[in-house]
Amino acid sequence: MRLANLSFRYARRTPWVLHDVDLDLPPGTVAEVTGRNGAGKSTLLRILAGTTHPSRGSVSDRPPVVGYAPEIFPVEQPFTVSTYLTRMAAVRGVSPSAIGPWIERLAMDTFRDVPLSELSKGSAHKVGLAQALLAPPGLLILDEPFSGLDAQTRAELPQLIDEVAGGGGIVVVSDHQGGLADHPGAVHLKVENGTVRPAQPTGPLHSTGTHSSFGSNSGIHSDSESDSDSESDSESGSGSGSNSGSGSGEGGEPTDRLPGKAVIEILVDAADAESVARRLQAEGYAVVIRTEVR
Numbered sequence: 001m002r003l004a005n006l007s008f009r010y011a012r013r014t015p016w017v018l019h020d021v022d023l024d025l026p027p028g029t030v031a032e033v034t035g036r037n038g039a040g041k042s043t044l045l046r047i048l049a050g051t052t053h054p055s056r057g058s059v060s061d062r063p064p065v066v067g068y069a070p071e072i073f074p075v076e077q078p079f080t081v082s083t084y085l086t087r088m089a090a091v092r093g094v095s096p097s098a099i100g101p102w103i104e105r106l107a108m109d110t111f112r113d114v115p116l117s118e119l120s121k122g123s124a125h126k127v128g129l130a131q132a133l134l135a136p137p138g139l140l141i142l143d144e145p146f147s148g149l150d151a152q153t154r155a156e157l158p159q160l161i162d163e164v165a166g167g168g169g170i171v172v173v174s175d176h177q178g179g180l181a182d183h184p185g186a187v188h189l190k191v192e193n194g195t196v197r198p199a200q201p202t203g204p205l206h207s208t209g210t211h212s213s214f215g216s217n218s219g220i221h222s223d224s225e226s227d228s229d230s231e232s233d234s235e236s237g238s239g240s241g242s243n244s245g246s247g248s249g250e251g252g253e254p255t256d257r258l259p260g261k262a263v264i265e266i267l268v269d270a271a272d273a274e275s276v277a278r279r280l281q282a283e284g285y286a287v288v289i290r291t292e293v294r
């Protein structure tokens with residue numbers, strides 16, 4: 001998977017969050033993404049997942065099955081845990097029986113019949129992880145997965161990540177807590193001033209035969225340039241699961257947006273929900289998306 005000359009800002013005349021990013025993520029890569037608050041980690045992860053489209057540049061060779069666990073799982077959905085996961089299995093095109101092993105492995109049995117809205121933060125986080133893993137992902141995006149997890153699941157997570165990578169999947173993890181700081185074979189990326197660079201100290205890059213390469217750039221540009229480019233005004237669309245998207249062209253318009261109706265409720269960060277919902281409503285999506293999930 002490759003990002004080429006990728007730039008992103010949330011709207012015209014606002015600062016670039018990412019600028020001229022080049023990044024190769026070969027199959028089997030485990031990448032830990034760090035950076036200060038607000039640096040653009042979640043934005044980068046959403047672009048990788050395909051839920052946000054670049055303003056400029058391209059994303060190519062995204063694996064066809066994407067699992068994305070946002071930083072905050074959106075619990076405002078009228079399902080119990082098992083009902084939600086069963087529906088997600090259907091959305092992902094896997095058997096309902098696929099949920100059982102994840103309920104067991106992530107120690108979710110005690111709250112499988114609890115409504116999502118009544119879950120603790122840590123339990124909700126596990127549901128977010130489980131939905132991302134239901135269909136074996138070729139690309140697994142985990143936004144702060146170690147946050148709020150119980151010790152057992154926290155200890156399990158590196159193994160889970162290695163299993164995905166061992167099968168040739170790409171795993172990208174935003175990791176404020178340093179859960180993968182010493183992870184064998186992981187590459188370490190830092191988002192800083194709109195760039196994505198190898199982090200210091202750089203981890204043992206190639207012990208599992210994986211590698212990444214990076215492009216750099218000259219930092220964040222304020223918007224003094226002409227708006228005559230064909231940049232999109234905003235992030236567009238959300239969706240994942242079996243999203244086979246390969247990103248967007250220069251115009252920021254997805255070349256292959258799937259309906260993704262049922263996926264959006266799962267993927268939108270709670271912290272972003274209000275603004276994303278506004279944008280979706282402005283584009284005529286939101287009601288349809290929610291109706292589809294039900």
Ligand SMILES: Nc1ncnc2c1ncn2[C@@H]1O[C@H](COP(=O)(O)OP(=O)(O)OP(=O)(O)O)[C@@H](O)[C@H]1O
Nearest residue numbers: 010017035036037038039040041042043044272275
């Ligand atoms: N939906 C949005 N609309 C407009 N601006 C946004 C939106 N989401 C994030 N931003 C802004 O984009 C920048 C990057 O945010 P992002 O959430 O990607 O950073 P982050 O590194 O993940 O931060 P944190 O560690 O605090 O989660 C920030 O300045 C943030 O305020």
